[in-house]
Amino acid sequence: FLFQTRRSKSFPPGPTYLPVIGNLHQLIQPLHCTFYGLSQKYGQIFSLVFGSHLVVVVSSLSIVQECFTKNDIILSQRPKLLIGKYIGYNYTAVGFSPYGDHWRNLRRIISLEVLSSHRLNSSLEIRRDEIMRLMQKLAKDSCKDFAKVELKSKILELTFNTMMRILTGKRYFGEDLDASEVEEAKQFREIIKELVVFSEFIPSVGLGWFGFVSEKSIKRIGLSLDVFIQGRIDEHRDGKKNTNCMIDHLLTQQQSQPQYYTDQIIKGLILDLLIGGTDTSGTTLEWAMSNLLNHPEILKKARKELDIHIGQDRLVDESDISKLPYLQNIVHETLRLHPALPLLVPRSFSEDCIIRGYKIPQNTTLIVNAWAIHRDPNLWTDPLLFKPERFEKEGEVNKLLSFGSGRRACPGANMAQRTISLTLGLLIQCFEWKRLEEELIDMTEGNGMIVVPKKFPLEGMCRVRQLSAIKNIF
Numbered sequence: 001f002l003f004q005t006r007r008s009k010s011f012p013p014g015p016t017y018l019p020v021i022g023n024l025h026q027l028i029q030p031l032h033c034t035f036y037g038l039s040q041k042y043g044q045i046f047s048l049v050f051g052s053h054l055v056v057v058v059s060s061l062s063i064v065q066e067c068f069t070k071n072d073i074i075l076s077q078r079p080k081l082l083i084g085k086y087i088g089y090n091y092t093a094v095g096f097s098p099y100g101d102h103w104r105n106l107r108r109i110i111s112l113e114v115l116s117s118h119r120l121n122s123s124l125e126i127r128r129d130e131i132m133r134l135m136q137k138l139a140k141d142s143c144k145d146f147a148k149v150e151l152k153s154k155i156l157e158l159t160f161n162t163m164m165r166i167l168t169g170k171r172y173f174g175e176d177l178d179a180s181e182v183e184e185a186k187q188f189r190e191i192i193k194e195l196v197v198f199s200e201f202i203p204s205v206g207l208g209w210f211g212f213v214s215e216k217s218i219k220r221i222g223l224s225l226d227v228f229i230q231g232r233i234d235e236h237r238d239g240k241k242n243t244n245c246m247i248d249h250l251l252t253q254q255q256s257q258p259q260y261y262t263d264q265i266i267k268g269l270i271l272d273l274l275i276g277g278t279d280t281s282g283t284t285l286e287w288a289m290s291n292l293l294n295h296p297e298i299l300k301k302a303r304k305e306l307d308i309h310i311g312q313d314r315l316v317d318e319s320d321i322s323k324l325p326y327l328q329n330i331v332h333e334t335l336r337l338h339p340a341l342p343l344l345v346p347r348s349f350s351e352d353c354i355i356r357g358y359k360i361p362q363n364t365t366l367i368v369n370a371w372a373i374h375r376d377p378n379l380w381t382d383p384l385l386f387k388p389e390r391f392e393k394e395g396e397v398n399k400l401l402s403f404g405s406g407r408r409a410c411p412g413a414n415m416a417q418r419t420i421s422l423t424l425g426l427l428i429q430c431f432e433w434k435r436l437e438e439e440l441i442d443m444t445e446g447n448g449m450i451v452v453p454k455k456f457p458l459e460g461m462c463r464v465r466q467l468s469a470i471k472n473i474f
């Protein structure tokens with residue numbers, strides 16, 4: 001009787017669990033692979049017990065559709081995790097907030113202030129400028145001949161600096177910072193490093209998103225982030241900075257609606273976009289380039305598309321992306337094989353619900369194994385191969401879950417796809433690429449609480465192409 005072996009027949013099957021800890025001892029990193037293994041044994045919907053908490057894991061597209069169409073409202077809730085309390089401003093930040101009027105308001109603000117077409121177009125200059133800085137760094141040693149480059153840190157610099165400029169008007173990474181901002185940038189990088197180290201550690205004990213982490217360490221990181229973000233708000237409020245960034249816009253709103261646009265709400269919004277929109281896009285870019293280095297024929301085909309549609313006299317721009325279907329398919333295929341969040345972000349059942357005939361009680365956590373669904377041989381031919389051509393078939397893209405599903409799906413999908421496609425387009429148009437050696441790039445996944453990175457940071461060889469469009473740039 002020490003071990004619970006039976007679940008009610010109306011609840012999804014799952015492995016035996018222990019008293020107190022439930023199945024926590026079985027959560028071996030990487031979790032999406034462990035969950036895939038369990039789905040092979042217990043089925044496409046199975047259950048686990050984390051401590052005293054019930055969790056249902058889904059690994060089938062049709063069950064996901066059942067969850068996020070007819071039951072979307074019930075499943076628009078997030079579970080209450082410690083990270084939401086201490087980092088997500090007591091569940092008031094959008095990614096952690098309960099479903100309801102407050103969440104709807106935040107999503108509206110994000111759509112209008114950051115992600116509307118108008119705001120995306122006005123932040124285009126920032127994105128383009130940061131990508132050009134990346135290209136200049138790559139070109140430094142590779143104008144004449146192939147030179148070895150480490151891409152991971154440069155790509156992450158690009159995504160963090162782009163987002164920080166949109167949010168605060170400042171750059172924080174790289175050698176080309178203003179002298180007056182070096183100390184502040186150092187402080188910010190320390191916080192981000194801590195967040196990343198913390199997130200790499202947590203899944204190694206198998207507890208990831210799910211709330212069973214050291215309260216003290218989450219509290220400490222939450223506090224450092226808060227002090228840092230508050231400092232930036234104060235700086236803009238004092239009029240020391242006016243950069244037409246998101247903080248300036250939100251402070252203007254604060255003047256007319258102070259009861260709603262409190263500092264806490266503004267800080268939560270900044271945090272959401274910083275966590276949601278940096279590592280995810282950066283990691284996807286790194287996976288995309290790794291796949292291209294392993295598939296020179298795909299790289300060649302993408303360059304041919306660029307040469308035909310853009311030519312050699314000008315650089316590709318965001319407005320060209322819709323004319324470059326193969327480039328877009330490379331991004332889709334990367335998001336399929338390497339979804340930055342393989343288990344998406346957990347949801348919670350706000351009421352009792354029936355899924356696939358099983359009775360799921362209120363407050364059960366739902367985890368979607370997007371990684372497994374994206375490799376399901378019943379959905380994809382040759383699921384383990386990197387084949388952008390598969391997306392030439394109409395409707396294939398609708399099977400992707402990389403940005404989640406339903407009303408709580410990622411609001412930044414459009415911005416992410418713009419940034420990733422433009423960066424990839426320019427890297428392909430302006431440089432020739434090859435691997436360091438004959439040996440293929442190692443595609444092993446590393447650990448990550450939020451985003452799953454490559455285990456080994458990407459290094460490759462590049463050489464500037466002889467194009468008239470780049471004669472005066474590098």
Ligand code: HEM
Nearest residue numbers: 095276277280281340344345403404405408409410412416
């Ligand atoms: C490749 C890049 C990205 C990927 C793969 C990604 C993926 C996701 C996923 C899977 C979710 C959870 C959706 C769900 O529960 O169904 C999410 C939520 C979210 N993402 Fe993204 N995302 C990316 C980029 C961005 C960007 C660029 C931003 C902002 C500028 C952003 C902001 C957010 C926010 C605020 C949420 C929380 C939404 C909510 O709870 O209502 N993401 N993202």
